[in-house]
Amino acid sequence: MRAIAVKEFGGPEVLELCEIPEPEIRPGRLRLRTILAGVNFADIHLREGTYPAPMPCPFVPGNEVLGEAEDGRRYVALGKGGGYAEVVAAHRKLAFEVPDGVSDHDAVALMLQGNTAWHLLHTDLKLTAEDTLLVPAAAGGVGSLAVQLAKRTGAKVVAMAGTEDKRRIALGLGADAVVDSSTTEDLAERIVEAASGQVTAALEMTGGDVFYATLNALTPRGRMSVFGAVTGVEGLVPITQLVGQSKSVTGFWLPSLYPSRTHINDSMTALFDAVQEGWLKPLPGPVYKLGQARQAHTDLAARLTSGKVVLNVRN
Template sequence: MRAIVMREFGGPDVLRLEDVPEPAPRGGHSLVEVTLAGVNYADVHVRGDSYLAPVELPYIPGNEVVGTVDGGRRVVGLTRGGGYAERTLLHRRVTWDVPDDITDEQAIALALQGNSAWHLLFTALRITEGETVVVPAAAGGVGSLAVQLAVHAGAKVVALAGSEAKRKVAAELGAHAVVDSTADDLTERIVAAAGGPVQAALEMTGGATFAATLAAVAPRGRLAAYGFAGGELASVPTRELMERSLTVSGFWLPQLYADRTALPTSMRALFDAVADGRLKPLLGATYALGEAARAHHDLAARTPTGKLALDVAR
């Protein structure tokens, strides 16, 4: 089997194709013939040894795949690594049959990023109709889905993006206002776009962007942090939290893997929303399996829009 193997922490050049033994099915697992493997910021963090979970080398990245089991049944599922491969193991608890009216490309956008967007909005933030919510990286995998889900839930969306082209994409997805995420006066721009402080916000950059976003949240508002793509973790000022009665929560999707109802509920809602046209996954570039290093480089440079994937047959 051909797979991407990480030999040491470092730059993209440590990702390369090698022959590795085929995984042996274990209790509760199915062996999947991989069609597409999703590429996520988590994979970049793993390569740089800055992921939330410890990584033992050598390691095969990849936390989501679309493929076939049992001679052709299409499935999409979540892994704890091992996705950048021709074959991998999926636990049945985090594996779902792909409906006939959902394409492989749409399905790969829903497994990790779709579930993350859904639970960030409806489990962590618990947004309600009429509230205003800030969505960062609004042309990216999670952000583009979160914009649409929030709009269809009746929320007003202030979308953040770092380029004019990405801000245009966010507006086309339904965002009520778009803001340059690189602006020095980010707090003021968010508040101006929203017509006042916001009730809810997502945050995935860290550092100064975290602080600027939190400052735009209204008293008794909520912020959910789900990443630090900028490379700098943020410290939460507890005095400010108390003074404004703010709620700041962290979110990491693997904490839901053992939950018997959370992910099945969100996957069913996501499949239904795509099938009836309410949700349109923003599909980005698809790379060959041997181009995983380039996919990581592009993602870290924040140049792509939409969902990135590896086509293992190329």
């Protein structure tokens, strides 16, 4: 079968289109012929060797797919690599049949990014209608879904994005206010102004100066959920600020919920229902051919994309 393999860590150039054997279909696995493979920042970190749960080389990246089973039914599935390939062996407990009313692209957008947005808001932050939520990269895969899910709870949403077009997208998704995140100068002050002085909850996935600006913008007893560090810049959380203002910072990684028998099942049911009811609309993103994986990674890393980025594995 055709697949994208990483034989050594590095830049997009290490993504190699090649022929490899199909995966073994062991008990508890479901053979899927891949239609779409999701492309995420986690794939970039895996390729670079900086992911929290690194994979040894060689490996096939891709943690989410939409594919067709032997009986013709469509499934979306989560995994730990293997998605950039024509055939995957999906864990049955992390594979979900796609309802007829949900499109291929919408279904794969819900898998990793939809579940991440859902659990960031409902499992980690426990968002309520009384909150004002800050959402970074609000025109991206997770951010665009988080804006809509947060508005559904009744919360006020302040969205950050780096271009005027992306800020317009965020407003179209329901954000109450937008902030230019292309520069970090006075970012905390601009966030507070957009939020009318009250940011009670925040998502964070950039790291560095954006992390500190987000923390500074939080009201006393505010809470922040960190689900990435795109810039790769790490630093110390100021303990005196946490204690002195009773702020909280938590980390979130979706695979930590995979062993649960209920978390992903419950969120997938809710997400599928939301799309079929029409109030949750995954943002369309660019579609690349399997052989264009390098370009997909390059564009995603350069923040040139919006919505859900996918590889069409059948092309």
